[in-house]
Amino acid sequence: MTTQHAPDSMYRSTEGLGIWEHRGKVAAVGIGHSPTARRWDETPETSMGAWSILALRRAMEDAGVSPDQVDGLVVVPETTTGANWPEGKALPMDVVNAFNTTSDPLDGVAQLSTEWLLKNMPELTNVKFTMYAPVCMSAALAVAAQAVGDGLTHTCLVLKSWHNLEGRYYQGGANAEDAIPGTPAIRNLWGAPASYGTALQFAEYCRKYGKTHDMMAPFMENSRRNGLMFPEGYWAQHRPERLTEEDYLVARWIAKPASLYDNDIPIMVSGAYLFTTAERAQSMKRKPVYILNHATSTTQPRSLTPTLDEVEEDTARTARKIYEGAGITAKDLSFENMYDGFSLFHQFHLEGLGYRGIKFGEALDFYQTDISIEGPNPVSPSGGNIGSGRSRFWMHTDCIQQLQGRAGDRQVTGVKPEIAVSGGPMPTGGSFTVWSATPD
C-alpha cells in the first residue's frame, strides 16, 4: 500500500465554505500516549517507533476497539523539527534490526512511515486507508476528520510522534551545512534562533499596544501549573517544577523579547487518537467527542517572517473559518486550547478568536485576570507545550479529555465543558479543530 500526502482539497482553508458537511458526524473516542523522555537513550524499547506502537495500541484500548476493527491510519511522517540524525553518525543497527524494517533504516528511529508501522503492528489486519499529514498532529486531525467524514475510513488511528537526540536542537541538518539552498539561505543566514520571528512580532505588539514582556508571567505560571496536572506530560513525569513569576522574569533571553521559557522544551513522545463515525462511536468504550469543524490557514507572508499586521489579519481570518464551518460564535467556546510553543504567539491566536470578547492588543491584560481552570475564562487548560513539553498535541488531548469529563485534576470547573477549539502551530499557518460534547 502506497501512502500519499493528503491533497489540499482535504483541508478547509478558505472562507465562505459554509457549515462543514460532516459537522457532528465524526468523533474522537480513544486517546493513547507513550511515556515522555528528554532525549532518546538509544535502546529499542524507548525508540520513537516503539513508542508510536505503544501510543496506537493504547488509543485502541482506550476506545475499546480491537485492532481488526481499525481500517484507517493517518500519520505524520516527520518526527522532529530540529533533531536531525547527525551526518556520519553510525546507524543504530541493533535498534533498526529489533523491528521489521523498510528501505529506510531510520524508519522508526528518526522518521516514520505507515509501511513501518503496519509491518510492526501485525494486529492491524484491516487497514485499507493510509495517509500522511505534514509536520503536526493539528494537520493530521484535519485529514483524519475529513477522511472519516468522506467515508474513506470508518475507524481511523491518527498518530504524531517526536524523537529527540542528544545534542542541541536546530543545530544539525541544513543548519550545519556550509550552504543552504532556496529561501532558507536568506532566512537562516544570520543563525537566528527559531523563535526570532515570533519575538519580532511580539516586540511590535508591545510597542503598538503599550504592553510588556513581564505581562506574560501569569500565562506562563498558569500553563506550567496546568501542565503539572497533566500526567502524560514531560514536566509532570520528570521534573515537577513550577514556573513562578520570578523564574520567568529572570530567565535569559534567547531572542529578546523571547526568553528561555518562551521556547518549549524538545522531548520524545508519541500521541494517538482514534477517530470514528458518530454512529460507530456510540458502541465504543468512551464518550464520543464530536468534531464540528476543521479549518486550515496556509497564508504565506510577504517577506521572510510575518509582520504583526499579517498575523492579526490571519488569526482573524482563521477564526472566521473556524466559526463559520462549525456554525458557532466565540460566545459558544467553553475554553480555548490554541498552540503555545512559542508562548509569545498564544495571544495572537486568542485575540484572533475573540475569546471572551477580547480584541487585538487586549490579551496580556486578560492574562492579569483569572485564567485558571477554576475560573470562568480558562486559558490553555492543557498547559500546552509550555506545560508539558514540545508535542504540539497536548491541546488536542486536553480538549477531548475535558469534554469527556476525564481531565483529572485539570478538569475545568469554572465552566461547563461543551465546545472547545484547539490547533496550531503558527498563527499564520496551521490547522484547527472544533470539538463538542454533543453532535449538534
Place this chain on the structure above:
Amino acid sequence: MTILISFDIDGTLEVGDPPGVLTLDMMRIAQDKGFWIGSCSDRTLSGQRDLWELHEIRVDFVATKPMLPEIMSRFKADGYYHIGDREDLDKRYALAAGFEFLWPHEAVLMPWFLPEGSPETG
C-alpha cells in the same frame, strides 16, 4: 582566602540531566572548607532551590546565567569560579562576568573537592 564556586547543574553535576562528573559530596566538601557555593543554571530559581532542599545542601545562592555579575557583587571573595559544560552557556557567561571558568573534567581535579586530610591536600 575565600573562593566562590558557581556550579552549573545539567551536564555538570551528578544530579543533572544529563548527569555530570561532579558529585554533591564534592560540593559539601568545598562548603565545609569555607567556600561560597551555589548553582547557576538554566533551571528555574525555584527548581534549583527545590533541588538543594531535596539534597539537604544549604547553598549560598541560586542564579541564572545572566545573574553571575550580580552574584559577584553580592559576595566578596578572593576568587570566583564557574564550572559548566557548555562553551556558549557557561564559559562565555562566566568570562563575561569576570569569573574563572572550569570544565567539569578540570574541576574534579581541584584540591577544593578533596576531603581534609587527603594526601593531595597535605
